[in-house]
Amino acid sequence: MRTGITQDQVNAAADAILSAGENPTVEKIRASLGTGSPNTVTRMLDAWRNRLGERFREMSTLPDVPGSVGQAMVELWRLAVEHANREAAANLKNEGTALESARAELVREIERWETRLQAADAETIQAKAALELAERARQTLDSQLEDNQALRADLVKQRDRLQAIGDHQASEIKELRELLDERDGELRRDREQKETYIRNVEDRAHQEIDRARLDARQWQHRFETLERARQSALVTVQTERDLLRDQLRKADNEVARFKGIASALEKALAKGRTAAPPRSKAKGVVVADAAAKRSRKIAARAPRKP
Incomplete structure (x- = not known):
């Protein structure tokens, strides 16, 4: 100035x-x-x-x-x-x-x-x-200022309340963090123990697997041996069955032949009864009975068809 x-x-x-x-x-x-x-x-x-x-x-x-x-x-x-x-x-x-x-x-x-x-x-x-x-704006602003001051006071109360809640939550979070750290330590130790246990189990499992593989190879060898024995026995049984079938067929032929003989004898006996004297008839009956018994014995000894 x-x-x-x-x-x-x-x-x-x-x-x-x-x-x-x-x-x-x-x-x-x-x-x-x-x-x-x-x-x-x-x-x-x-x-x-x-x-x-x-x-x-x-x-x-x-x-x-x-x-x-x-x-x-x-x-x-x-x-x-x-x-x-x-x-x-x-x-x-x-x-x-x-x-x-x-x-x-x-x-x-x-x-x-x-x-x-x-x-x-x-x-x-x-x-x-x-x-x-x-001036009118000032009056309006004064009214708004009063409202804002009341709102500010309310916000201050809410802030204090939220601050108290935040402090409490911060304390809880700190405690939870300490608990979490403790749990983490326990879980880490438990995990290490479980890992050790799992390694031991895996080692035992590998040993068991190796033992099982060895047993499997042994059982495979036994199975192959038994399978060869079974095949050999099967061949033997089939051979014996074929022989028995041949014998049965021969026996059937023999039975049929004896049946023919028996039938012829029965016819001959029937004729002899009518033509021969009573003594000769008795002799023919005895011969026929002997032939029938022989046929039944042969049929009983013959093997049945499978």
Whole structure:
């Protein structure tokens, strides 16, 4: 924020410019200070000039200054005053021109400010309307803020409750983790024991399998031996059966022959009964009975058909 200049600042700047052999002007003072309005600098520069004359008069009245020196100083003062007056007149003319330019610039500035003021009035009206809207919005926001504060308080309670639940669950989780670690250790040890047991069982199973394979080979050998014996016995039985069939067929032929003989004898006996005497008949009956018994014995000894 810019601040106004003081008389001391203008005096110091003017003294510095004068010490440099230059005439202090409004533009030089403003350039030296970097601030200050032309009107203010002109007024303060006039005060400095008035004070400068008094300072020279004080210097001319010094008691211990010799007369020739005092006369020279007075002459110097006069020349300085004349020069200062000429410079002041020129400066006044320049400053008048500058002031006229400044006045014109000030008029234009006033016109610009009036335009800005009108625009500011319009903006003020809009701002008032916006302020009313903002006030209503503020009231709405205040109501929402109260609701939000109540909601926040409720959320804080819920947060505290959930935090307590979370802490409790965290404690339970920690206990469960410890229990899980313990169970994992037990399961690991149990698994190692089971793996050892399974390896032992597998080893025994492999031994049993090897033993079973050996027994299987032995039983296979026995089976093959028995199968060869069975085949040999089967061949023998079939051979014997074929022999028995041949014998049976021969026996059947013999039985048929004996039956033919018996039939012929019976016919002969029948004829003999009718033609022979009783004694001869008894003899024929005895022969026929003997032949029948012989036939029955042969039939009994003959093997049956399968």
